[in-house]
Amino acid sequence: MTTLQANQLNNTGEDPQNRPQLILNHTDFGSVTDDILKGNDAAKPPKSWWVALAISFSMMSMLGVLIGYLIVTGVGVWGNNNPVMWGYPIVNFVFWVGIGHAGTLISAILFLFRQKWRTAINRFAEAMTIFAVICAGTFPGIHIGRIWLAYWLFPIPNQMDMWPQFRSPLLWDVFAVGTYFTVSLLFWYLGMIPDLATMRDRSTTKIKQIAYGIAAVGWRGSMRHWHRYERAYLLLAALATPLVLSVHSVVSFDFAVAQLPGWHTTIFPPYFVAGAIFSGFAMVLTLAIPARELWGLKNFITMRHIENMCKIILFTGSIVGFAYSMEFFIAWYSGELYESFTFINRAFGPYGWAYWIMVSCNVITPQIFWFKKARTNIMIIFIASLVVNVGMWFERFVIVVTSLANDFLPSSWGIFEPTWVDVMTFFGSFGLFMTFFLLFIRYLPVLAIAEIKAIMPAADPHGHGHSYNEMTPETDAQAALEEGDA
C-alpha cells in the first residue's frame, strides 16, 4: 500500500496510485503520543525555548509599559494626525485579525471538506488564531481617545438609556470579532479535551494532575464521550465556517462603508477574506517551520503539509493580486476623479514605496510557489512566508494610511509618520503573541494527538488501503458508510 521508508521526509508525491503517508516513521499510537508530548513531558524545556520566551516576554512587558504610557498621556504619543486619524493601531488590528483567520479556516472548513492533512496543523493554527485575535482586540481598545470609556461600544443597558449607534461598522466589528473570538476559543478548547485528558493521565506532578484534570473536564474516553464530542465538534465546525467569511468581511466594512476614495469599494469583503487567509497561512508557516524543528515534529508536520499550505498561499495570493488590479481597473473605469486619483497616488504618490513593497511581497513573491522546488525548500518557504507577512502588513498600511492621507480636499492632505511608540507597540504585540505561543507549545498539546492517530494506517487495521483518506472524528457508522461507498 504505501512505501513507508525509514526517515522519509519527502512525502509530496502526487501519484494517486502511491499516496504518501501523512505521518512518518510511526506505526503505533503510543509512540505518536510520546513524540508529540516530548516537549511537554520534558522536565525542563530546551534552552532555545527559554531564550525565545525571555525575548517575547520582554517585548510583551514593553507593550504593557507603552500602553500605560499611552493611557497616562494620550493617544497623541502615536503618529496619528489629521487627516490620518487611524494609523498603526488600526493597521495592526486588521493585520492581526487577518492572521487569526487561518485558524478557523483550517479547523472548520478543511474539516468539513475532509482534508485530513489539517490534523497536523489545526491545533496550533487555532492557538495562533486565539492569540492573534487577542493581539488584534488590544488595538481598537487602546486606540480610542478615552480608553476608560471603551465599554460604551458594547450594548450594555445603562441609566442613560443610551445604546450604541448600530449603523456604525465599528460596532459591527465589536460583534464580529467578539463572536469570532468566542467561537474560536470554544472550538479550540473543545478539540483539545481528549488530548488534555491524555496529558492529565501522563502527568507526573500534583499540580499538573490537578490543572490538566480540571481542564480535561472529566474526559474518560468512553464511547459516549467520543460520540458527543464528535457531534459537538462537527456542529461547532459548521458554526465557525460562516465566521471565516464574516469576520473579515465585517472588518472590511470599516473601510467599505466609509465614503473615502480608496476605502469605498465593494470588492473589499472577498478581497479582505482572501488576504486574511493568505496572511494566516503565511503565519502558520512562519510558526510551524521553527516549531517542528524545535519540538521535533517533522514526522507529523511533513513536507506535504507545508507544500499544501504553499499552494493555498499561491492561490490566495493570486486572488489578492487580482483584487489589486481590479481596484485599479474600477478606479479607471468609473471615471471618478477622486477615485482614480487615489489609486494613481497610491502607486506613484508619496506612499508609492509602501505600495510597491506590498505588490512585490504579496503578488510577486508567492508566484515562486508555482515551482515544486520552491514549495519543498524549507528555507525558501520560510523566507517567503515572512515576506508575505510583511507584505500583508503593508497592504493594510496602504489601505488605511494612503487613502486617508490624500482624500478630497488637497488642503487637508498630510503625511503620516509613525512615532517610536507606534513602532514599539507593534513589536510589542508580537511579544504578546509569541509569549502566548511559547507557553502554548510547552503546556498544551501542540498537535491534535487524537486526530492524528486516526489518520494513521494503524487506525485502519482492516487495511482498506485508503483509510487515511477518511475522516477520523466521526462515528463508526459514518466511517463504515464511507467504506461502503469506497
Place this chain on the structure above:
Amino acid sequence: MSSVKKQKNTGRTWWRSLDEVVESPLFRKKVQDEFPDGASELLATGNDRRHFLKIMGASMALAGLGVGGCRRWPKENIVPYAHRPEGTMPGIAEHYATCFDFGGVAQGVLVTSNDGRPTKIEGNPSHPDSQGATDSFTQSAILDLYDPDRSRGVTYDGEKSSLPAFKEWIASYLPNDGSSVAVLSEQSSSPTFHRMRRAFMRSMPNAVWVTYDPLANTNERRGLALAFKGQWKTVHDFAKATAIVSLDNDFLGAGPTQVPNTRGWATNRNGSHGSMNRVWIAEPSLSLTGANADERIAVKPSRVTAIATAIGSAFVGGDGVKLSADEKAWADRVITDLKHAGRHGLLIAGASQPPAVHHLVASINEAIGAAGQTVSYTTLDSTYKTSISDLAEMITSKQVESVIVIGGNPAFDAPAELEFEKLLASLPLSVHLSMYNDETSQACKWHVNRAHWLESWSDGKSADGTVCIGQPLIRPLFDGVTPSELLATISGLATTDGQTLVRATFGAGDEAWDPQWRTAVHDGIVKNTASLESPPVNRKITPVTISDDIGVTAVFTPSSSVWDGRHSNNGWMQEIPDTITKLTWDNAAVMSPATAAQLGVKQGDVITIQVAKETVSIAALPVPGTADDVVILPLGYGRRFAGRVSKGAGTDIYPLRRNGVWSANAKKITATGDTYPLATTQMHFDIDSTPGKGTQERLPLLFREGTLDQYKEHPHFAQHVGHTMHSLSMFEEQQFEGAKYKWGMSFDLSSCTGCNACVTACQAENNIAIVGKEQVLMGREMQWLRIDRYFAFESDGHGGWDGDKLSAVAIQPMTCSHCENAPCEEVCPVAATVHDTDGLNTMVYNRCVGTRYCSNNCPFKVRRFNYFDYFRRDPLRTAGMLQVQPDYYVKSQSGGKTLRAMQFNPEVTVRMRGVMEKCTYCTQRIQKVKIAAKNAWVKLSDAQKAKDPRIALQDGAIVTACEQACPAGAIVFGDLLDKESRISKLHESDRGYEMLEELNLKTRTKYLARLTNPVDGSNGAGGSHHG
C-alpha cells in the same frame, strides 16, 4: 390626608381601597407604615427627643467619618456677590465699548465681559473703521491680557521694586529742565498721550522727543511732507473706487487699517450690479492683496518704483524710467484703466516706496480727481524732528544720558547699525514701560509694567480722525500703568489717574456724570470728529532715483502673525497659519520657485543671507507668485526674551535691516545644507508630482471662479462645473420634520480675502487650544475654521501645468458644513455626533470616546481631535517621555492658577483629551437668541402665538463669531426656512454652490463662486498673474 381629599379633582379619582375613602384607623396605620423604617420615630416628639437626637447624631457622625466626609474637596476662595451692582446679572455677559492703539490708529472695539472677566473682543459697530468687524490681532488681544508671561511689577536692574520707589527715584534723579533726557515712544494717536507729551516737554523743555515704530510708514509721511508740508497720512475710501492701483501696498493685508480697507474693497466685489472694482498690484511678494487682485505683476521693489514713474509720466509728467516689455504692458493698461476710472480711480503706494513715489502718487490722485473722493488726508499729531538714529548719536556723544522708552521694543527692532540694545545698556538712567520684561526692559535700568489696554483708560483717533474713548474692563491684574499715566508721573502732574487724564482731554465737565462724557464712553467714539482734508498737492515733482539692483534683493515685510514682534508671545497668533505660506510658529525666507531652484534649495533648507556685514540663517520657503531674485523676510520673529510662547519661534531679521529700509541688496545667499522643520498646515506638493497634478485637476471643482464677463454671460456658471448624480442614501435620510429653524451659512469667495480674522475669532469664542509647533508639524492643529489656499497654475501646453506661472490664488474658508446627510454621524459607534432638528450636526463631547472614525469619513476633514490635553500642556514642550502633564496653563502658576482659564468662554465646554470637536455654528450663540425669543414668545397672547408658531427670529439676530469678525461681510449665517433672510437668498443665488455635491451630503454651508475682474475677462478665470 384630609387636605388631599379636599383637593379639587379635575379628573377621575382613584382610591386604593374603600378604607381610604372612609379613612379607617387601620388605613391610617398602613399609611404610616409605608414610610421607611424609623421615619415615624423621627417625626415623633416628646419622650422620643433623646431617640431623635441619637439617630441624628449617629447620622451626622457617619456622614463625617464615612466616604463622603473623608473626601478632600478642592479648596477655593470665593467672593460673595453680596451687593449686586445695579444692572448686572451674574452669568449674563455684558458688553463695553473701548479702544486701543495699533500703529497710530485707534481700533474701536466692543468687549464682552463675563462676571467681570473680559472674554471676547468684537468690533465696535459705532466705530467708523470697525463697524463691528475686527482683524485677527484685535481678536487675539484678549489672550495677551491673560498671558502668564506678563511682567508683574516694577523692577530696577532686574530686582523687584515698586512704583512709589520709581516715582521717588524719578523725582530726585531726572534733571529738572530735561537736559540730557530723551523720551522714545511708539506711534500713538491718543490725544491724551499727546497732551501729556506736551506737558512733559513743558516741564522739561530741553528734553528730546523721539517717535519710533519699526513698521511706521515713514516714507509716506516724508512724501506727504513734500506734497503738503507738515505731517500727514493718507486715508483711503476703497468703497468708492472702481480702479485700485497698488504699488506694493498690501492694503488688504495685516495692518492698522486692514478692517476699513477690506470692507471698502469688498463692497464692490460681488458683481451684483454687473460691475466690480478692479485691483491692480505690482509687488515683490505674494501678499493678501496680490492674491485677491485682478491684475498682478510680480517685480522687485525697485521696479515698482520704475512703474510708478511710468504711470506718473502719463498723468503729471516727469520722466518715466525705461520698463521691460511686461512692465510696460502692465503700466499702459493701468494708465488706461485709471484714465477711464477718473475720480473713481485710486492709486496707493506702499511703505517700501521712497518718499518721492508717495509724493508722485498724491499728485496723480489729485490729477485724476480722486483726491477728496477715494483719497483724503489727515494730519498727524506727533513730532518727528528727531529720529532714532539721531538719538543714538546723542547717546554716543553723551548728549543724552537718560532715556525713557514708552512702549515699543527698540532693543529688538531698532535699525541694526545703531546697536541700540548696547546703547540702552550703557546709559546711567533708562526706563522702559512695557507689558513684558522684554529685550528693551532687560537693557534698561527700570522696567515699569504697563497696563493692558483692557485695564486702561485711553483715547485715540481712528483712521479718519474720529476720536475714540477707551475704558477699562477690569482692574489692572498686575497694577500696571498706562503711557499717559507714566508721562504724567514723570512730568510731575498733580493728577496721574488715567480716567481723570482722559476726561480732561475730552473736556468733560466736573460733575461725575457729564452726559456727553457718558455718551462718549458708552459709544466708544465721539461722533462727528472726523477730520479729512484734501489740500492741494505741491506739483513740483520730486525726482525719483531708482537703484540699479542686480542680484537678489532682500525684502522686509511685517509678519501677518506677529506684526513687528509685539504679538510673538501670543499663542493664537503664533499658531495662525499665514494665509499665503500656511506657515505657523516661524518666519521663513520666501522666494519664488525659480529663485529657490537657482539657489538649489527647497522648503525647509536653511540658507544664510548676508546684507551689508550681517548674516542671518533662515529656512527657505518657495512660494509661487513671488518675484524672481527676491527673498521676502518677515520681521518680528526670533525674540530673545524668555516668553514661553515666543521662545524659539522663528528667526530675527532685524539684524539685516539697517536704517529702517524695506529692502536691501542681499550680498550673498548660500545654502548651508542644513534643514529646519517648517510647520505649515498645508503640504507643499511639487507641481509634477501625483498629488500636485491631482490638486490642479480638482481645483476647478472645489474652488469655482469666473470672470465678471463670464458671469454676465452665464450667471449660473458655478452650478455647471461638475456633474452630479443624485444618488440614494444607504440609510434613511434625515427629514427635519417639525423643525422650527433651518440653519445655514455661506462663504462668499468673491469678498473673502483670507485675512484670518474669522479663524482667530473662532478660536477666542470656542475655547480652542493651541497645540505648539511640534504638534502642528504632526498635523494636529485645532482651529475649527481654516483658510484653504490653493495655487492655480497656467497650463504648460502638454496637458500639465507650469509651476512657475501662477494663474490664480484660491482662498477658501473651510469649516464644518453641517451636512444633512452627515457622513460622520453614520460611522460613530457611540452616537456622539448627531443631528438636531434645526439641522446642526452636533458634537456631544461627553459621549465621545474618540474612535476618530467620524473624521476619517468627513470629506472636508474639518474635525479636530484632542490628541492630548492641550490646555494642560506646554505648547513648547520638547517631546520627552517624562513630561507627561506639566499642567502648563491651568494649574500651579504663580499669579493664580486660573489666569489663562479666565479667558474661557463660559458658554463653551473646554474639551479634554480624547474627544473630537469641530465647528458648531456657534451653537451657544444660537441658543442664547433662541431662548430669549422663546421667553418672549410664551408671554404673548394665544392669538399672537398662533400667528407665529415657529417663533421666527429676526434675520441677523444670530451672528456667529466668524461672521461677526469678518470685515468683508463674506460670511452670512441665518435661517433657511425664512425665505426672506439673507442666507436663503444667497443659497439660491446664481453663484451659490455646494462643496462635493456629488457625495449627496446636502451641506448647509454653501459657497458663492468667486468673481474676478481682469481686463480681458473673456477667457479663463482668474486674473493674469505673472509669476
